[in-house]
Amino acid sequence: MKRTLFRTRIKFCGMTRAGDVRLAGELGVDAVGFVFAAGSPRRVEPEEARAMRTALAPLVNAVAVFRDNDGESVREVVRQVRPSLLQFHGDEEDGFCRSFGVPYIKAVPMHDTGALDVIGLRLAYPAATGFLFDSHGGGSEPGAGAVFDWSLIPPGFDVPFFVAGGLTPDNVYAAALATLPWGVDASSGIESAPGIKDGDRMRRFVEEVRRSDCHELSEDRADDQG
Numbered sequence: 001m002k003r004t005l006f007r008t009r010i011k012f013c014g015m016t017r018a019g020d021v022r023l024a025g026e027l028g029v030d031a032v033g034f035v036f037a038a039g040s041p042r043r044v045e046p047e048e049a050r051a052m053r054t055a056l057a058p059l060v061n062a063v064a065v066f067r068d069n070d071g072e073s074v075r076e077v078v079r080q081v082r083p084s085l086l087q088f089h090g091d092e093e094d095g096f097c098r099s100f101g102v103p104y105i106k107a108v109p110m111h112d113t114g115a116l117d118v119i120g121l122r123l124a125y126p127a128a129t130g131f132l133f134d135s136h137g138g139g140s141e142p143g144a145g146a147v148f149d150w151s152l153i154p155p156g157f158d159v160p161f162f163v164a165g166g167l168t169p170d171n172v173y174a175a176a177l178a179t180l181p182w183g184v185d186a187s188s189g190i191e192s193a194p195g196i197k198d199g200d201r202m203r204r205f206v207e208e209v210r211r212s213d214c215h216e217l218s219e220d221r222a223d224d225q226g
């Protein structure tokens, strides 16, 4: 993809406070995530997410994040929170992910994986609207702030994908230029404590993504992207 007029989407995940949701919208973020995964320090109840949803600015998406939740708990979130996108972070299969009638993205563990099996991934998740490459796996928890080797993402991957895992205001510029993703996703890197977002880090993160969008790639790099 040519870099001309490129706009990297931004998702801020693990919201637990309405004020953080409001600020994300004011900063021009595309989506906020609510985590319903057991064991996460950012986990919220469907009722809490529904209340925070009222702080969402127009055209900002609500994403519901799961990790091996049972079908009934996903349905309850869909009913109460009305997310526009589901994010599955566990061992869920395509049939399960697509069964809720809401578009979904599948998180792909990039910890110690070696080269990515792009064809296998697309065959395994034909209904996914995109993928999210994160540093979890091999005992590493999602949302723990670890970074993976961005060069494992093959250039020219032609399905929308997000890069996640340990992104901060200090490394997101490099991550965006190294991978040219559809979007970037951050949780711990914009926090002062788990679930507590830091306004200054949120603002700096957005500024750095926009700075990368304005960066002109060399002709060679742009051609690599198809």
Ligand SMILES: O=C(O)c1ccccc1N[C@@H]1O[C@H](COP(=O)(O)O)[C@@H](O)[C@H]1O
Pocket (backbone or CB within 6 Å): 013, 014, 033, 035, 037, 040, 041, 042, 043, 065, 066, 067, 089, 132, 134, 142, 143, 144, 145, 146, 164, 165, 166, 167, 185, 186, 187, 188, 189
């Ligand atoms: O944030 C969590 O606690 C979490 C728990 C279970 C599944 C996903 C979770 N968050 C996702 O983890 C990645 C990376 O987070 P970080 O920036 O490294 O802290 C991100 O996609 C969140 O959506």
